[in-house]
Amino acid sequence: MSGSGIRRLVALLLVCPAALAAQGPDVPARLADRGLPPELAQRVLVVAQSAVARGLPGDAIADRAIEGWAKRIPPARIVAAVEQYAVRLGDARDAVGQAGIAVPPPEMIVAAAEALGRGLGPVQVGAVVHAARTPGAVAPGLSVVTALAAEGLAPDAAVGVVVAALRDGRSVEQLLDMPSNARAMRAGGMEPGEVGRRMMRGGGPGGERPGGVGPRPQGLPPGMPPGMPRQGQPPSPGGHRPPGGG
Amino acid sequence: MKRNDGFGPEIQRYLDGDGAAEVPADERARADLLAEAARAYGESLPPLDARLDDAVMAALRARTPLVAPTGWRWFVAPQSVRIRPVLVPLVAAAALALWFLPRGAVQDAAPTSGAVAAAAPHDTVFVRFDLSAPDARGVAVAGSFNGWRPESVQMVRGVGGVWSVTVPLAIGEHRYQFVVDGQRWVPDPTARALVDDGFGGRNSVIVVGPKGVVRS
Numbered sequence: 001m002s003g004s005g006i007r008r009l010v011a012l013l014l015v016c017p018a019a020l021a022a023q024g025p026d027v028p029a030r031l032a033d034r035g036l037p038p039e040l041a042q043r044v045l046v047v048a049q050s051a052v053a054r055g056l057p058g059d060a061i062a063d064r065a066i067e068g069w070a071k072r073i074p075p076a077r078i079v080a081a082v083e084q085y086a087v088r089l090g091d092a093r094d095a096v097g098q099a100g101i102a103v104p105p106p107e108m109i110v111a112a113a114e115a116l117g118r119g120l121g122p123v124q125v126g127a128v129v130h131a132a133r134t135p136g137a138v139a140p141g142l143s144v145v146t147a148l149a150a151e152g153l154a155p156d157a158a159v160g161v162v163v164a165a166l167r168d169g170r171s172v173e174q175l176l177d178m179p180s181n182a183r184a185m186r187a188g189g190m191e192p193g194e195v196g197r198r199m200m201r202g203g204g205p206g207g208e209r210p211g212g213v214g215p216r217p218q219g220l221p222p223g224m225p226p227g228m229p230r231q232g233q234p235p236s237p238g239g240h241r242p243p244g245g246g
Numbered sequence: 247m248k249r250n251d252g253f254g255p256e257i258q259r260y261l262d263g264d265g266a267a268e269v270p271a272d273e274r275a276r277a278d279l280l281a282e283a284a285r286a287y288g289e290s291l292p293p294l295d296a297r298l299d300d301a302v303m304a305a306l307r308a309r310t311p312l313v314a315p316t317g318w319r320w321f322v323a324p325q326s327v328r329i330r331p332v333l334v335p336l337v338a339a340a341a342l343a344l345w346f347l348p349r350g351a352v353q354d355a356a357p358t359s360g361a362v363a364a365a366a367p368h369d370t371v372f373v374r375f376d377l378s379a380p381d382a383r384g385v386a387v388a389g390s391f392n393g394w395r396p397e398s399v400q401m402v403r404g405v406g407g408v409w410s411v412t413v414p415l416a417i418g419e420h421r422y423q424f425v426v427d428g429q430r431w432v433p434d435p436t437a438r439a440l441v442d443d444g445f446g447g448r449n450s451v452i453v454v455g456p457k458g459v460v461r462s
Contacts, residue, residue: 034393063390064444070394071423071431073445081444114419118441143419147453150438173369176417176455183438 027062034066040075047082056089057106060113088113091122099126101135111139118146124159131166140172141165147179148199152192161199168202370414371454375424377434380407382426389422389449391415396425417456421449 027048031041044065048058064085068078092112096104104112112125120142128145132138141162148158165175178199185195257277259267269277295301375387385403386396391413401409401424421441423431433440433450440448 067390067394067443068445070388070396071443071445071447072429077445085444114441117444140418143453147419147451150451173417173456176453177457178455179453180455180457 027058030062031065034069036065036069037075040065040069040078043075043079044082047079047086051086051089054090054093055103056086056093057109059106060089060110061086085113088116092116092125095122095125096129096138098122099129101129104129105135108135108138111142115142115146119149120145120155120159124155127159127163128166131163133166133169137166137172137175140175144175144178148182148196151179151182151186151195153182153196154192157193157196161196164200369417369456371417371456372412373415373452373454374410374412375401375422375434376408376410376436377401377424377426377432378406378408379424379426382407382409384427385409386425386428387411387413387422388425388431389420391420391422396428415452415454417454420452420454422452423447423449 028041028045031044032038036044044062048061051061052058061082064082065078068081073081089109092115093104093109095116096108096112101108108129112129115125115128116122124145125142128141129138132141145155145158145162148161149155153161161178162175165178182195182199185198186192190198256267256269257273260269260274261277261281377385379385382403385401387399387401388394388396392398399411399413401411403409421443423433423443425431431447433448434452437450437452441451443449
C-alpha cells in the first residue's frame, strides 16, 4: 500500500465516526416503516423539519407521531399533538438555555420537555440542569425529580434532593436508585416530607448516613418492599387489579 | 581418458589453453583431435540471425503473466506494504475512535429516543411486567423502549389470568402501556402516577435503576 493510500485510509477512519455521529435516523423512512399514511407522514415531517430548523430534535417529533399512530389516534389529533409537543420542546430548550447551556443536546431537550409536561417549571428544570456536572446526568436527574414527586415529595423538595445529589457528584446509577429508595421509605410508613429530609441528608430506607448527601455505600437498600427487584432478579410489582375493568 | 569418466582435470586445463597442464602425449593427441572436430562442427552450423536477441526480449515483454494477481490470489499472495511508522499511532487512534464513537451514535439513533435512556445499552435490568386481565385473549406491552410496537413484546398468560413478561430495559426512564387484545391501550395499574401521553391517554412511567425499579 502506498503512502497516499495509507493517508486516505487514516482519513477515512478518522472521518467515519464523525459521519456516523452526525447521521440521524431518517425521519421519513421511519414514519413510512411504521405505516403512517403519506399525507400524515408529510405533515409530521413538516413539523419535524420546522423543529430542526429551530434547533430542536426532530426525532422526538417523529417518536411522538409513531406513538400516536401505534395507539390508533386519528391523524388530525396526531398532528395537533406533535405541534403541541414541538412547542414544549422549544420551551424546554429555552429553560435549558437559561441554565447556561446554549446548545443543549437532543436528549437533554427531550428530558426537559418531559419534565415540563409532568408539572415541573422552567426554574426547577434549570436548577437540575445547572447542578449537573455532565450533560448525561441531566436526563436521569429530571427523571428522578418527577419520580420522587410521584412518591409524594413536593416538587421543590424533589428538585432539592436531586440538585444536592448532583452537586455531590453522585453517579447516574446512584441517582436512578433514589426513587426505589424513596418508594421503600414510603412503604415503611414514612411521610413524604421525612423522605425528602432523609434523602437530603444522604439517608436511605435504613436510616440516615452521617455526612449528608454523598456517595453512599453500595449494596441492596435494606427494607425494600416485596415488589422491589433484587439484583439479577426481575422485579415483581405488588398486587394486580384488572385494567379498567378488563 | 576413460570412456565413462569424461575428461579429467588435467585434460580440461589443457583444453582451456593451460599449457602447464600435465597431460600424457597420447591423451593430448586425442584431445586435440576432439577439439578440432568440435571446431569444425561449429563452423558448419548456419550463422545465427543478429536480431535474435532483440526478438526474444520483445516476445518476453509482450507475454502476459500466467497468474494475474487479482481476486483471491491477491489476498493469499505475499504483498509488499510500505508504511510510515509515524502513521501507526494515527491508525490505532482511528480504530479506537471507530470502536467507541459509533456506539453513542447508534444509541442516539435508536427508535426509542423518546425514552430518557441514561446509560449504555449494556446497562440493562430485567423488568417484569404483570397485568391481571382474565378475560383478555392476548396482552402485550408497548412503550418507548420498543418503539411502541405491541407485537414485539407479547405477554404470557399465567395462573388466574395474570399476564406477564420479563423485558431487559436500559437503566433510565421509559414510558409504556399495556395493549389488551391488540386494540385497547391501558396504563399499568401498579404504577403510582401516570403522565399525559398527549393524545388524551395516560402513559405509565418506569424508572429503572441498577438496584430498583419504580413505576411512577
